[in-house]
Amino acid sequence: MTPPARLQRLVCAPAKRIADRLLSGIRMRQHLREARRILDTPPIMARQDGVVLLSMIGSRVLLPYLVAIKSFHHHLGMGRIVLIDDGTLTAADRAILDHHCGSPEIVPIATLDTGACPRGGTWERLLMLLDRRARDYVIQLDSDTVTIGDVPEIRAAIAANRNFILLGDPASEAVGIQSLPDFVAWKYPGGPIPAPAHMQALIESRYGDYPDAARHRYVRASSGFAGFARGGPGDRAEATTFSRHAEHLVGQPVWWRWGSEQVTSNFLLANEPGSRLLPYARYYNYWLQPASDDARFIHFVGTHRYSDQSYIRATRRAIDTLTAAARRSPA
Template identity: 50%
Template sequence: MTLMEIITAIGRKAGAWAHDRAVQGILDTPPIVAQDDGVILFSMIGTAVLLPYLVAVKSLHHHLPRGKIVLLDDGTLTVGDKQLLARHCDNPEIIGKQHVDTSPCPRDNCWERLISILDRRHDHYVIQLDSDTVTTGPVPEIAAAITANRSFTLAGGLDEAQHGFKSASEISRIFHANGPTTDHVQAHAEAAMKTLPEADSRRYIRGCAGFAGFAKSAEGRATVSRFSDEMDERLGDIWRQWGSEQVASNWVVANDPDPIQLPYDRYINHWDEPMPKSPAFVHYIGTYRYRWGNYSRTTREAIAALKA
């Protein structure tokens, strides 16, 4: 390892240690009081992310505050975990991943999460929330999206936010004019979008599945099933790789009526770049999760706000 790699590794371990200490305080905060108001806060979690998840969901519910909790167990939640979740999240519904039928879409790689969400959107507005997120301030854009029954997504990054919603054919032309630019499934899928039926009218956005809202709709899983079949025809086994579920999530949101891209100066992914002064929501991407100590800091601040 180079000296810089050693320094980076040490910094990551120190940041993880600091966050592990900070997150313990979530157990001393008041439990969520669920609302049966047509909104679901949905997450897929396991025992390894239990405490960060409580920060994520409690901080969002504190600033929203709407909805009841539904969880997808990745297969690792223990009896003790479920008892703790019952106490802090007002007896949430917990679904076993193994019980979710994803056909005709792929299995694993978060597909059970997306399918479970879409199966519940017939009569609920469903918000997908990753466990590595912190809501740091008021979220009027989310409340407005729910009221207007408009789907939303977090932009993938600053560059992606500048492009917004585009037609499928535009996405291929802008990002992959000469074919896939990488071997990642997203590149292959975006390059293939120009070949889809009605590629000039169907839409896509380079969003982030870590935080997305799915409006009530009779469509259920119909949109994603059609899209997945089309991608499977074009990509084969590539379509079953990690990352295809995020592409599908972006596709569903983009093709819902009047969707919203959240403003990136307030709803951000934490890349290796300066934080805005007053973000409302931060998604701590794995690669840079513990960089600069921001995750620990916002975790502590969120816990303090819950105790106030």
């Protein structure tokens, strides 16, 4: 590339970033207009069947959350809803949730104690989930997810009382759950990643120094959708132990960054016997890949949530499915 061409790229890069932000803002507003149609669909009929659908939400994601929970509950056909209020839900929001979500239990985030673990970064959600799994099968569901098809793997995991795991990418499906040393050799063959870097890379690349590393396992996954079996061995004490060791490996300022909760969730699920990996062609994170013909569940991660029209199209499809089902139901 000639110097003038390189210069042109440098000049154009800021303009492209500005254009991308503007387009993302437009798509976000388009998505919210589409998502508002969820208010015209019938309310969820909550079920006292030992399955809890847990999410942490705020006023800003109310409409996307209703799409996420209604589409998932429709295809699963199980569960009651428990919510953590991030502190921003209004009285009007609560009235909408009460009507559409079967009078869910709503827990203020300020009432949740994280003990020796980090505060914030969705740690409150993980620790509450671990407490609740003592008596229920608990599914963590993010508000930026859309279910567009039947979910037999989820029902099978619940019936067998086994955890399920949403993998981070196709490469993780190829290698599966690995011992900590094997994971490091596969993902970080060059050794520990130096700072500054993303918290996840900093801790994962140092797993070889975790106490009794060969006895522990890990898989790169997403905590945005995860199933925790009732009465499973992983509890608040297990999470606290992992957090303490991880903090020792990277230091508190790094460990308390956003992302440590997801790493902990992955570690806990990977080390419990019988955890099931969801097939990535059916359950996946959206990284701008072509849509799978057999897609059932899509997690629209923040990186590419509004990079194109995919989130809007999936939301439209989910709401259309709910609307059609309501028309078929007897009055």
